[in-house]
Amino acid sequence: MINALCLLLILISSLFFSGIVIRTKSVFSGRKGPGIFLPIKDIWRLLRKGSVYSETSSFVFQIAPSIYLASVLMAILFIPFGNIPGLISFNGDFVFFAYVLALGKFFSIIGALDTGSSFEGMGASREALYSMLVEPAFFILMGSFALFTGHTSFAEIFATLHFGSYISYAIGVLATFVLVIIAMVENSRMPVDDPKTHLELTMVHEVMILDNSGFDLGLILHTTNLKFAMYGAIIANFFLTPNYEWYYSVPIFIGAQFLFAVVVGTIESFEARFRMNHNPQFIFMLTSISLLIFMGVLLMLGKII
Amino acid sequence: MTNILLIAFTISLIYIGMANRLYTYISAIAFQGVILFGVAFIELIEINTLNLILVLLETIVFKTILIPMFLNYVIKRNKITREAEPFLTNFVSVVIITGIILGSFLMSNTIHDTHLRKIFFVVALSALFTGLYIIITRRKIITHVMGFLVIENGVFILSLAVGNEMPMLVNIGILLDIFVSVLLLGIFVNKIGDVLKEQDVSQLRNLKD
């Protein structure tokens, strides 16, 4: 049952993740900011409220948020914790991971199209495009890791990953950078989209959930938290790779999540949002950097001198 | 350590492909100058001290400080609008520059010379082709010059690869740099702004007789 440790930790860290991000942003703006658990209290309040459904929508709109949450929960089961594999682990499981997340995105996109509103169509179109552009970056990154460690499942890759030379540290830093930006893009935060602006013409994810209310909205907000915690867990795995016992690793994990939340808050406070036209090339740049990481791994393995 | 710096250089090439404003181009070229300073310091540690100090000074002074200052001055004086106007969209530029890097990587695998370290060759070739690409696909004359500067940086990297054995090659690279800054920018700062009112490359066609 120790495999469920990672699942538990991610669930716990998702509770305070959003709160830390908002707190960081407030501190940088010079305010004191709301409590750390305020977003969770918001979600709990929403879960008990009734809903208003649009007349143009159908059953698709009512099941989409549930399937979105289910897909993210499923994806969390794959994440390992240092040496301990996740609840499900097999060769090539990161392919399943990426496609299960795509299943969630499919349903949230058609849930948005179901309302028949032009805003939500706009958001859906952009979300589909950006997720399509960000997938190759993730796959090539995992491909580089598979090449580096010689294994093809999450658990085995992170168990055998070790940093030795200068260049492997540099590649580790680059990989962390790419993962952080992938997390920001997938959750539609800066610099791709601004969650604070409620100008519909400029939003990606926020505009897709305009018509959701009540329990559904609570589900969707918590799914965003879970997604952030999940990417934070993947990034934390970089720091957990030496052979520590699991009770040493837990504080490191929580610390890494905390740090990730603070970094997200900092990026949100100091970066301006890109122009919408600028986003595709920014996201494609992630793929280019992943390709550079791949070539760096080839360099490290001695395949090129 | 050199490898890390060269990877950072390649990332700056991709960044140039993505950039929209002229000032971003200039800061990227200045960043490349700093990287070249680091690489030169590590690589050429074995040649005699005077030559080393000359090379280091040249990279810092010329590539990082003087040329960006010149370019800033030119932009402000000729009131050039601050956007780089490409013929192809920026997305296509990023895709093509990634393709260039991949292509030079593949091409470098056909060379089996043990004296040449492949990573230098890859980065130099990518910088060369990226510079050429920038010249071809941008509309302003000043971005023409910036593309040429990127090409120069590429040639400099290649000369650093063999700099330990042939220090004269590095000096020739430096001379190329000084030539560019004195001749081109000198003309630019003084004359071209008076002759051509608009900063469009198509205006250069009028110089044909």
Added chain:
Amino acid sequence: MTYCILIIITTLITVLLIPFLDSKQKGNVAVLGVLINSIISSVIAIQVLLGQTFEYSFYGGFIFGSIILKVDALSAWFILLMNFTSITAILYGVQYLKVYQNQRARLSMHYGSFLLNHFAMIGIYFLHNLLAFLCVWELMAISAFLLVIFEHHKMETIKAGMNYLIQSHVSVVFIMLGIIWVSFNTGSFVFSAISQYSLSVSNPISFLLFLCFFAGFAIKAGFVPFHTWLPHAHPAAPAHISGLMSGVIIKLGIYGILRMLLLINANFLIIGIFILIISVISGVYGVMLAILQHNLKRLLAYHSIENIGIIGIGIGIGCIGKGIGNDFLQFAGFAGALLHTLNHSLFKSLLFYAAGTVYQAVHTVQIEQLGGLIKKMPHTAILFLIGSLAICGLPPFNGFVSEFLIYSGLFGAINNNQLSFTILIISSIFGLVLIGGLALFCFTKAFGIVFLGTARNHHPHNYEEPGTATLFPKYMIVVFILVIGLLPQLFIRVINGPVSMFQDESGLNQSLPKLINTMQMVSLASTAILIFAFGVYFIKKQFTRKAVINFSPTWGCGYDVVSPKLQYTAGSYARSFEKLVKPIINIHKHEGRINTIVPHPVGFASHVSDKIETNLISTPIMHLRGFVGKFTFLQNGSVQFYVLYGVVFILIAITIPFLINSAFFIFELFKQL
């Protein structure tokens, strides 16, 4: 042998009986005929997959040589695939054609061609004699043409059908070239003559022979750049025939390529790289063009090209694995390709049937005119949704399993000693990911705009969900889709039969247990998704049992006059993608201009044209027409001129020997001088 005679007799009886019955009976007799043929051939196929052999040969006269009827594991797999889709096609087709009850002649030709087509396909999978193969292939091509031009009162249908017929025959020319080459050098028409021949010549010549056959089969399968007939033929055909074509007839090309790979002994590495490059290009090109289409059936046709690309990627990496001796890569590649042929025939036929139902309900397949169909046709919407989820390769459906096999092969082989392979593998991974992402984009657009939202144009008021008989074949397919998605380990065992035919030593079977293990985990994970989804939804229902639920119009940012025109259209959804690919795809826009202060109604239309088709087909045809047009004076319609041509020909035929003799005589004369 009795089985084969039974099949031939069934076909003959049903084909001859059909013109004499009335419309309803025709349908039933056709269904019966197809069912009997399918059951007989499936029984043979299942016996072969379980280990028995089926091989008969008889002497076919001195033209054909010995005709061998043989079913091995590869043909067995394809036979089972074809039979299932043919059964669902004819079941759905009988319902679809109910509106044409009074056109008896057309219906008899259609059902007759369907039976002949089915019979011809069984023949293609059974025969191992080259000349007989060619005859049955021709029969298949002609009967497919007759099936496509069902609605021959429309000019576009006839044009599309002619395009299809001509390109089918170009493929026959290539195949015939290969057959003539082999039989000229070996003197016999048996399939094993090809292996003997290619073993006796050098590798480059074998490769050339393979290319010859590949060109012919690739035109049938729809690889780029041979795909130009697909986007015209599929929309023109009735829906059940589009499903049949996409599901089964295209796979004949894949069968041909696989059979040639088994027979020809050439450098598998080069063949593999060649097929891989063509397939990645096909996949990405097909799906890029699919996103920009506004005709639902054309969109699905371009998606067939993309899926053929994915199958080709599997075949390509299987060949590369065989070439470099990597067992796992070879197994995973061929297994993924073969499983994807089954999966594609399942979900593509489902999607085409659903599109056909939509067409019969609202009489249009233009996506821009549709919308909100889910309210009145929920079953069709669910079926289309399941088909879309399957085609995007999302778990827990079957598309994911085959793509996962190909990914396993690719990631498993990423660690090898040669740099160029690693680069090739990472580029194929990149291509496959891109194809998956683009497919998701395309099908969210197709499903979302057609079924969700509100109607974008006036629909007939009384459209409704069709009856159970129409829905039954589609639900049959859904059962299979779910079974393959949730229990892939069963299908891996079945696939082991055909895939192990590609292995020449017996050191293969260590890949099989590894993959079975992985597939068990995949099945566990897929079931877990379903459990989670139902679980969360159940929890939600429990929680909100007492909550108040209201209904109100969609929030429009305070805008009160909500109209269907405010919705996102298909063109706007695809626009963000269109801006990125403008340099490589031809997008034609027809805009009306507004010049006056009080404008008159102007319109805007845009469509995408296929650059490969324009450059490869339309422009040469235009030039050819110009060139041939110079000779139109010869066809001036006057009978006397034609008689004159005949007389001139006879005179030339008589005098040529004399002329040749005199020429030789003069030549000898000069030599003696």
